[in-house]
Amino acid sequence: MSSTNLEGRSAVITGGLSGQGLAIARALAGAGANVALGSYLGEAAGRAGDAAAYPGEESAAAIRAEIEALGVTVHAGHLDVRDADAVRAFLDAAEAACRPADILVNAAGTTAEQPVSGHSDALWEKIIDTNLTGAFRMTRELLPGMMARGWGRIINIGSTAATVGWKDNPAYCASKAGLLGLTRCVALEGAARGVTCVMISPTWVETELMRRNVAQVVARAGGSRTLQDALADIAAQNPQGRIIQPSEVAALALYLCGEDARGITAENIQITGGALW
Template sequence: MSDLSGRQAIITGGLSGIGLAIATALTSAGASVAVGSRSARGNDDPRHAGQLDQLRAAGQKVHAGPLDVTDQRSIDAFVATAQEALGAIDILVNAAGMTREQPVCGHSDALWHDILDTNLTGAFRMTRALLPSMIENRHGRIINIGSTAATVGWADNPAYCASKAGLLGLTRCVALEGAAHGVNCVMVSPTWVETELMRRDVEEIVHAEGKGRSVQQAIADIADENPQKRIIQPQEIADLVAFLCSDASRGLTMENIQVTGGALW
């Protein structure tokens, strides 16, 4: 198991799906965590009591608060309160993300900007906020949650694919800027992962098909198309991220690690 004792992490999108699994893995490994989410109100938010109890079970410091990665003022406020609660942040996991199907022909500017602002520019803003202190302290880990969409196209998802391809470029640039200062930057790119976001995506696909296929059947078909005949679980992503945040991963930077079970998409 990775040892992250004495480390402080920020996880965007940290109260659901992959982000929550990562936050749980990091606390279990000994890190203190600050989880940000658009829906969060604070450390005593009753709507997220279950998630916060889950994070606190490991006995580490946990801070939760509102975070909109498309709003610089929200980022500044969250980073300041996280640093006050935990201390200097040396791990950043950019897990906040969104997607919505819309073909290139007829794609709205508003949706394009929303997706890129969340998935790509949001990660840039968070990195810009935290990289200077990591460089000064000569230690840092920045993990960007990407997708196979960074390297494989997906019809009707131009903004999502563009945002993840851009995130890969950002990852490589940050890795180069941080390399001489003990700061690693890696992108983890899964295929389909069994989360509520996946279910919503599949619901949208099924609705667009109009063929009467059920969501359950569509999910079963996705699993059957995977060479391992299954769907990747959030815990698999979380365990990998915990390793990438540990001292054992010192030589791993500028990589795009795909977690696919052998699938291209």
């Protein structure tokens, strides 16, 4: 059990209703923090094609109830970090429910494989706007309050893609490299006012998004190879012979929110099991 105590703190977590964001939400709430969880909800966005790929209202309600059982206040709802007005509306509701944010975790993210040759503007903009500009928008809104109160933690969920290129992933790699630059700038801006900013960069993490993306690659390739075959190959490429789990990312995020981590800022901390990508 972690010794980090976050009672009286409030956290905003984008992408907080699934994957790494949800694992972090559970960890912070378990340490006593109120949590505001914003995710792109396919149903709320009014796009029928998104409902299968993103959490829905029913899932959000179930997660809210689960985390409230830990004895903390929870706000959960639709958040499209690509929309500045939606960001402001979500944060207003989050503050009303959970008090001003002391912690921001930028975990919302998306990806899609497409080579540079023939890469569409629309896909490039979607990935950059979600992974990089979305984190900027959230930080721009919450950093001033943290600085004014003299305490804050900003954690950006990056990737080994920030420092290692990968074929057919130009937008994703560019977005994570940009997020690292943003992390370092925010860290310097907040340093004198008690605000730290760190990027956690894992290799492959076994989430539903990861499994869905791998399944799409397998389907495009055709043949007899299955999703399980592909996951086994990914695990075999890791020196530890396994795929990193969301709980590992969450444990590090929780530590970074504690007082013992107040000197850790402007860093890119990798969780890779020894893998380069």
